[in-house]
Amino acid sequence: MTDPSKTHTRSTDELPIAYVPDRPQLRETPEQLRARIPGWGADLDPADRPSHPKLRYDPDGTGAHWRFPERQPGAEGRERSIEHAFVTPVFGTAQPLHGVSGHIRRLAYARYSEARLGHWLLLIVGDRVDAWGSHVRSFATLRPDNPVTQTGVLSEFSADGAARRGRSDRRHHLLDPVIVAGPWVAGAGAAVFGARRLLRRMAR
């Protein structure tokens, strides 16, 4: 409930300031603020602010000693936004496209510009396919995915998770385990269902 006593009426005739032409009165003078706040007003002059003005032409002040950078090798076949004229001269090489998720992501880049929702939704689909494929493949390794250790959920105990009782965000925190564990439970259910059907068919 909003507390009406917190209303601050500062105009001389008791009308709220928004309804009259007066300037709002400062609660503290600049001298008082300067005495109370370390550095108050140090950047009062916009000229002292590093991002003023927004555009400041200074091509020689960046450290670059090229007009256009030398091109990094390996750009052939790399995915790029079709809003770019070419693969940028420098690019990241982490996690190159692969498998089914790679085909989905390549389609997103090759077919749709960044302006199209399809571009982003396809990338999200690619992300989920990538995650599921990686989870499945991890079970064929000596280090399968472990939702307990990988989510850090045990820190609920060491970091006093119960202390967030009463916080408004607690309501949706309850959903997090469902979102994390839900697909695993659904996957396990589907595997059990499929195995039972297979066994029944073999028994006939």
Next chain:
Amino acid sequence: MRAMTYRGPYKLRVEEKDKPSIEHPNDAIVRVQLAAICGSDLHLYHGMMPDTRIGHTFGHEFIGVVDEIGSSVEHLQVGDRVMVPFNIFCGSCWFCARGLYSNCHNVNANATAVGGIYGYSHTTGGYDGGQAEYVRVPFADVGPVKIPDWMHDEDAVLLTDAAATGYFGAQLGEIAEGDTVVVLGAGPVGLIAAQSAWLMGAGRVIVVDHLTERLEKARTMAYAETLDYDEYDDIVVELKQQTDFLGADVVIEAVGAEADGSCLQHIAGTKLKLQGGSPVALNWAIDSVRKGGTVAVVGAYGPIPSAVKFGDAVNKGLSLRMNQTPVKRQWPRMFEHVRNGYLTPRAMVTHRFPLENISEAYHVFSAKLDGCIKPLILPSAS
């Protein structure tokens, strides 16, 4: 080398990966000494950022020692201790030549709407990040800066993003002397934005959040008035009353795409992914600023659309100002402010985790357990 790797939404682990190598003549390889988890890393962690690939190493806030340099590097030497801006930028494209380092056009082949960022999905270029023992740093002559002798390592790592972004947010607000400034969010960016608002002459700074430890930090570290939005039916009405029904002159939105404040919007946007996140804070900013005022947005949002009250922004005649922070542009002036004690980034650090405990670190930060405001990561080789 040991590196944090993404295994799908809400799942991470530390893996053995190949040490990065020089891929371009102006690359450097940096041995990471200290890294941090940024609030925006949580968007990746929660599966909200398109093209976040399994195996990706996050981390765009880090400092370290130059371990190797490419053949064209002139300004750094092996052994230099450097702080690395979260932006990857070439220094020579149309945008870099005009100071918009966060909008570089030569480093992100995957998108034109955002520049290059370390460890922040392939949508920002596909570069592995610094929550690892080593990291590849492109354009070593342009981005990194040697850490001044007097600077504390924890200040240095926070200046690579969170602190610079808070300072930049206050500048976007174009604050004039005596302005009433509302900062939405008392996380690392919001705390520095509140400190910075005073430097620019604010007459009043009000910080809004719902976490008591963060509001306490806003009072002690940033000398701000605070409002806990959980205590009000409608925080916008409270802010109108607080400002004599005028609205704030400037609102700095330092929350981003996972805002709380509306359970329905949070679930729809950030859990069910029905839109590009939860725009609650952005809409509160539009609603609580005065007509003709300025909304500065430094909270992180992805490329998927969100239900923003654009009509209210039009009808109120607002100036909406935003960008990813061009970090290196902020540094010379920020270094002075840190040295003078006007900005105190390391006062916000609450947790320090070894890299091997990265899953716990993300969970504690994401769920805001144990009073966590800013967690740092210590790589094994540091």
